[in-house]
Amino acid sequence: SQQGEEDPQALSIQEGENATMNCSYKTSINNLQWYRQNSGRGLVHLILIRSNEREKHSGRLRVTLDTSKKSSSLLITASRAADTASYFCATDRGKSTFGDGTTLTVKP
């Protein structure tokens, strides 16, 4: 089964709102990564958080990690229509394993 599981499966918001996606995993990790996939394209790496970190920022992205709950969240602030995409979390375990993704739709 997939190591990462994203929640919700789909999210629809208005431009300017914040979007929060969650990821749960099952076993211990060294790091957790978030990727974006635009329709018909490959995945693009967004941000990585290590197991000894609790929060990380990159531009409008904020990632948190709670290893006790085996969960992570990705917050996109001030969303834009261009943020419309699917978002995946991935864990290492020697090879990145991906969840099923959250499909985000940002309405202009």
Place this chain on the structure above:
Amino acid sequence: DAGVIQSPRHEVTEMGQEVTLRCKPISGHDYLFWYRQTMMRGLELLIYFNNNVPIDDSGMPEDRFSAKMPNASFSTLKIQPSEPRDSAVYFCASSSALTANEKLFFGSGTQLSVL
């Protein structure tokens, strides 16, 4: 750098035919991964190579699938014979040794349709 290059972009074939997907990783990357993406099963890791050597092929569905990496700049994923259930988007990804478990660079994928 041009990034990870996959070909063809789209492939339509008939059941029973051989299909070969190609990948050129980013120059200097030591790791190469093949993934398959479907609506039902999501993104699945099929196989990955380190320095041209297959390390883990436990995700390869069955013997009809084979992958090779004859040199550092080229890899193939072959399906023989192909079946309709193989229809999916196949991605190739590469990474450097330093970031193998931290950051993957994906190609644009090959959309495979087996009729």
